[in-house]
Amino acid sequence: MSSATFDKADFTPDVLICVDQSGTIDRVISVADKDYQSVKQAAINNSTYIHISEGSYLLPGFTDLHIHAPQWSQAGLALDKPLNEWLNTYTFPLEAKFRDLAFAQRVYQSLVAELLANGTTTGLYFGSIHTEANLVLAKICASLGQRAFIGKVAMDNPDQTPEYYRDNDSKEALEETEKFVQKMIQLKQSSQAEITAVITPRFVPSCSDETLSGLGKLAQKYDLPIQSHCSESIWEDQYAKDRFNMHDAEVLDKFGLLTDKSIMAHGTQLSDSDLKLFHNKKTTIAHCPISNIYFGNSVTRVKKAHQQQVNVGLGTDISGGFSPSIYRNMQQAIMSSQILTDSGDRNARITAANAFYLATVGGAKALHVKTGLIKPGYQADFQIVKDQYFDISSNDPQEIFERLVYHTNKENIKQVYVSGKLVHSIGENDNGK
Ligand SMILES: O=c1[nH]c(=O)c2nc[nH]c2[nH]1
Numbered sequence: 408m409s410s411a412t413f414d415k416a417d418f419t420p421d422v423l424i425c426v427d428q429s430g431t432i433d434r435v436i437s438v439a440d441k442d443y444q445s446v447k448q449a450a451i452n453n454s455t456y457i458h459i460s461e462g463s464y465l466l467p468g469f470t471d472l473h474i475h476a477p478q479w480s481q482a483g484l485a486l487d488k489p490l491n492e493w494l495n496t497y498t499f500p501l502e503a504k505f506r507d508l509a510f511a512q513r514v515y516q517s518l519v520a521e522l523l524a525n526g527t528t529t530g531l532y533f534g535s536i537h538t539e540a541n542l543v544l545a546k547i548c549a550s551l552g553q554r555a556f557i558g559k560v561a562m563d564n565p566d567q568t569p570e571y572y573r574d575n576d577s578k579e580a581l582e583e584t585e586k587f588v589q590k591m592i593q594l595k596q597s598s599q600a601e602i603t604a605v606i607t608p609r610f611v612p613s614c615s616d617e618t619l620s621g622l623g624k625l626a627q628k629y630d631l632p633i634q635s636h637c638s639e640s641i642w643e644d645q646y647a648k649d650r651f652n653m654h655d656a657e658v659l660d661k662f663g664l665l666t667d668k669s670i671m672a673h674g675t676q677l678s679d680s681d682l683k684l685f686h687n688k689k690t691t692i693a694h695c696p697i698s699n700i701y702f703g704n705s706v707t708r709v710k711k712a713h714q715q716q717v718n719v720g721l722g723t724d725i726s727g728g729f730s731p732s733i734y735r736n737m738q739q740a741i742m743s744s745q746i747l748t749d750s751g752d753r754n755a756r757i758t759a760a761n762a763f764y765l766a767t768v769g770g771a772k773a774l775h776v777k778t779g780l781i782k783p784g785y786q787a788d789f790q791i792v793k794d795q796y797f798d799i800s801s802n803d804p805q806e807i808f809e810r811l812v813y814h815t816n817k818e819n820i821k822q823v824y825v826s827g828k829l830v831h832s833i834g835e836n837d838n839g840k
Contacts, residue, residue: 408808409781474725524823530554
């Protein structure tokens, strides 16, 4: 199953999906094609054939567009305060601990394994301010086989960050960011892993003007993705207006931080004109529907953004969001859009097919990776998912699809592949049958 369009998921039974040595989908052969049997037999003979049994389905892996890696041990805790109090009370003290690399190793190993087990084959991560701990995360993603985009968090504004957890000044924020970028380039070359550095101003309140501007220039110099938060709560939206007399999105743009490689989390407060700016800049929104319930003060207008041709993907926002599962976030995205509809935005409701598109195609477009679809030329990022209600429910393809969106949990995700490589497995494939 994969997205045909924003509104429709495709279901293709009885196909052979051929993956080449580099982990790219080479051909998708239908049972009606004349070489179906011979290609299948050749794969059985050389032991590369994997059969997906009745009641299980092959789906593209998911992209999680917003993960705060150092907050993993806090997931499901401490969600009782508004954003700025939450940051100062719980989150900055926790992130400050990542100067301890042994602690970073333990937490990051657990997080990346958990995300893979939940079907997330590509992750876009905020690290902490610590260059070395962020490299620990990169090495773990490389060794566990997840495609990863990772940012050293830059935050130097003494008015909005505590002394114990900030870059000392703009010079340090920019130098450490550049050092991280260069070390990631070296690590990518030596490991051949799919890892990329991301320019990461935490958000406008945390950063001085010099840092915002310097980071915009670094993104341009190295042609890198950018991630931050934008208009994520009433407080944060108002902060930009008070400091710059501009919308948050306009501030980010002024500093060169809205590009076609930018992914801005949340956007609950984005106005129509902000969406127009996102469209013009080809910037993506990382929609984090669980987190928005706690911090967003509103529901992100996904349907409106889509209508204004703004790309949208999904994020768990660990730990503003408590769940590492993109399935759980697809469900919440649909439920939250119903609340928006009930509040008077009549066209706001999104469907299961829409949510699945965000989790697959939307995320892949944001990061300019060829994943999210099961088509020749795309990376073989797959999850094999068992429909736990196959025996007792309708087996109409559309209903199977909706059931998978609503009921899949990590126990049902049997195998996960990134670029054709098995990165997670529970249970057996019935190879050769
Ligand atoms: O959900 C969020 N989590 C964070 O860590 C953060 N920092 C700034 N803004 C944020 N929002």
